[in-house]
Amino acid sequence: MAKLSNPISPTVSLPQLKFLSNCSLIQVLDALTNLRVLYFPSPLVESLQLQNKSKPNARLFCDNSAPDSGYASAEEDDDDDDDDDASLDVDGRNEALELLRTDEFERAFAIKWLIGFTARSEIWISSAPEPETEAYTSAVDEAVSLLAFFTGSESEQAITRKFSFLAPGGQPVEVELNDAPLLSEDHTSVGLQSWASSILLAERLCADPGKYGLGLTTRGGGLRVLELGAGTGLLSITVARILARGQARTPPPVIVATDFHPDVLANLQRNVDSNDDTHDILVRELDWSQPNSSSAPFDRPFDVILAADVVYEPSHASWIANCVTKLLARPAGVLWMIIALRSGGRHEGLSSTVGEAFSFERGGVQILENETLQRIDGHGRADEMGYELFKIGWAEG
Incomplete structure (x- = not known):
């Protein structure tokens, strides 16, 4: 034998x-x-x-x-x-x-x-x-x-990551997150860890909150912020800490952190709970392909929508465009979306799908501005050459 x-x-x-x-x-x-x-x-x-x-x-x-x-x-x-x-x-x-x-x-x-x-x-x-x-x-x-x-x-203990971002006034914005190990048998669990694109956008939010709409809303009512594909919740928690430094608002801001994978949502809730000195953050499941805009908290539009490294399949950009069309406040609501520019493999060239999904020809929400950002030393995957930041809003007229 x-x-x-x-x-x-x-x-x-x-x-x-x-x-x-x-x-x-x-x-x-x-x-x-x-x-x-x-x-x-x-x-x-x-x-x-x-x-x-x-x-x-x-x-x-x-x-x-x-x-x-x-x-x-x-x-x-x-x-x-x-x-x-x-x-x-x-x-x-x-x-x-x-x-x-x-x-x-x-x-x-x-x-x-x-x-x-x-x-x-x-x-x-x-x-x-x-x-x-x-x-x-x-x-x-x-x-x-x-x-x-x-x-x-x-080690059964997850990694705790501490972030400190420079902010006006000299006092940094500090966030502590639990980065859980990736589920090796499930590639859709990428949201268990903080990615370089979210770190880069968080730095910018802290440096100039007003530029990214984290001021007074032009609508009646409190400021409403939504994060798509929140993952570990870095952006949502950063926004909550920024808003906590301002004057008391009536009604208070509403921040909704969303994702889809059950394990990611559990880790996201854990991170929100561990940063309990911020405004209340709602953690909710959201399916980009079938967003339910009829039930709370999605039944009212959002002034600011944030999304970091959320396009990793060709269909994602069009799903997000459909989702944002239903959830973004008119006429001044803005989606800030940052994606990694990757040099090869199945993720290469996905930035072009964003341009197609939010094109002027399609009307509705479209790209208003875009900026290419350099890679952060010590962060990100080896195939990340840089990042592209999009400002997306309603077409005039």
């Missing part, structure tokens, strides 16, 4: 980062799959390996052994002996795997390699043949997912 293949130690299996640009997609996928099978095997993967049955995606696993039908090649009267041998093989394999998984040096090497790989990912993606650019980017996402898995498995 063919013996089961084992995952290989990271020090042997991971390609040298200094030669990363020469590594093929298959080499990197094999290396990443080896890490996942070694450190985070699912019951399904374990079961499939033990049964030794091939699957359509089997090429993704680092398995160099010959395919095995699962039948022993010996005579039928030797089947019992073969079963005993197989049992011993599995026991020995499990013991060897456990020793490898608990090797601190190998584990540290794997984590260091993943950090280095993601930091150099832009160079590697740029070396991809044109048809494989998206696949290369997906491999980088897999590496980020694995790194988050390592982080989550080593």
Whole structure:
């Protein structure tokens, strides 16, 4: 009977980062799959390996052994002996795997390699043949997912991030947030962490609140602010702290922080609760594709809508345009939206979808101004070249 293949130690299996640009997609996928099978095997993967049955995606696993039908090649009267041998093989394999998984040096090497790989990912993606650019980017996402898995498995405590933004008068605006580990099995949970675009917009809100409409409303009633795709709530909490410094307002401002993913909403509520010295912030679920503007708090228009890094699929910009059309106050309401400009993969060129969704030809809400901003050192993904900030409002007339 063919013996089961084992995952290989990271020090042997991971390609040298200094030669990363020469590594093929298959080499990197094999290396990443080896890490996942070694450190985070699912019951399904374990079961499939033990049964030794091939699957359509089997090429993704680092398995160099010959395919095995699962039948022993010996005579039928030797089947019992073969079963005993197989049992011993599995026991020995499990013991060897456990020793490898608990090797601190190998584990540290794997984590260091993943950090280095993601930091150099832009160079590697740029070396991809044109048809494989998206696949290369997906491999980088897999590496980020694995790194988050390592982080989550080593500590159950989420990371607390403290932000301090300069503001008029000299006293900084300070915000403390819980950045939860990404859910490695769910790519839609990106809102569990604070992204560079939201940090950059928060800095600008603090530096010049009046420019971004955080003054007195031109309508009757209190100022109403909505954040789309709030994630950790950095922008909403920053706005609440800015408004808390002003004179008491009657009625008080209304700030609504929205997202869609259940785990993101739970973390968002946690962050709002931990910053309890600010104006009350409402945390609500909002589906951009089907916004319900008939029930509170969405039954009244908003003076200011904020959105940071919310366009990561081609359909998102048009969804947001439809959503804003229903929720933005007329005639002076403004949407401030900032997106990352990415250099490759499936996120490249998404800024053009914003231009199409809010074009002059379509009427209604449209781009009034836009500005390209430089990347922040030490923040953001490797493929983020910069950011574009849009001021979007109602077309005149």
